[in-house]
Amino acid sequence: MAQDAKYIIQYCKDSVTRAKNVMKKSEDIIRIGTSSMTPAQVLVDLWPKLQEECPGVKFQLVPFDNTPENAREILANLGQNIDVIAGIFDETMLNLRRCAGLEISKEPICAAVSIHHRLAGKDRLTVQDLYGEKFMMMRREWSHYVDLLRDDLWKNHPKIQIVDFDFYDVNAFNQCENNDCVLMAVPKWQYVHPLLKILPVDWSYTIPYGLLHSPDPSPVVKQFLRAVQKETGRDK
Structure with a gap:
């Protein structure tokens, strides 16, 4: 009986140890959400350097x-x-979605057009190139940065017809391609739709791009975010 009791006690201890190890392993995994509009390529590119800062994290x-x-x-x-999810954001969006963001870069606001569009042959656009076009933009108050561009176009470039939409997804890209419109986009979306070409525009408008995360991240996520800050030069 005593031997059986010792075995049971040891088995229980081993079970607790195994459970802790499983928890530890799960704690050392960063779960990255990815979709057509939120590709994880930026983290894939950084991963070799991030592993040096977070050697046990997967x-x-x-x-x-x-x-x-x-x-x-x-x-x-x-x-x-x-x-974490990689994407564009600003304080307006973070407050609306009740999350936090780590900025990695400021992405230039560009214009996406169908590969069959009259502007597709250009390497770069001027604002005047957009005259007479339907320019698809996210609705007002979605982003302060987008609203700055919108106000400029309304005031100074009335020949550009602004078309509002409510959500960035593949349907917005399809609408752009099917209706021969111009879509506000960023370079990170170059692979979202094979029939659209993203072109830079001669203006200075940008929007923050980075990692969306919980306002109260776990210790391993905090470690990961600090590593991203360091490798992208955002810790200075």
């Missing part, structure tokens, strides 16, 4: 459908099933 890509419902649910609950 990546896990978590694909999701980029729908308005998913965006609300996932961004409001970062840290539960997904830890």
Whole structure:
């Protein structure tokens, strides 16, 4: 009986140890949400350097459908099933979605056109190139940075017809391609739609790009974010 009791006690201790090890392993995984509009390529490119700062941390890509419902649910609950998502943002969007953001870069606001569009043969656009075009922009108050561009176009370039839409997804890109419109875009989206070409425009408008995360990230996510800051020069 005494031997059996010792075995049971040791078995229980081993079970606790195994459970702790499983928890430890799961804690050392960064779950990166990825969709057509939020590709993880920026982190894939940084990963060799990030591993030096976070040697025990592993990546896990978590694909999701980029729908308005998913965006609300996932961004409001970062840290539960997904830890970080790469994308464009600003304070307006962060407050709306109840999440935090680590800026990696300022992305130039560009124009996406169908490969069959009259402007597709150009390497760079002027504002005047957009005269007579339907320019698709996210609705007002979605982003302060976008509203600055919108106000400039309304005031100084009335020959550009602004078309509002509510959500960035593949449908917005399809609408641009099917209706021969011009879509506000950023260079990071160059692979979202094979029939669209993203062109820089001769203006100075940009929008922050980086990692969306929980306002109260776990210790391993904090470590990861510090490593990203260091490798992108954002810790200075």
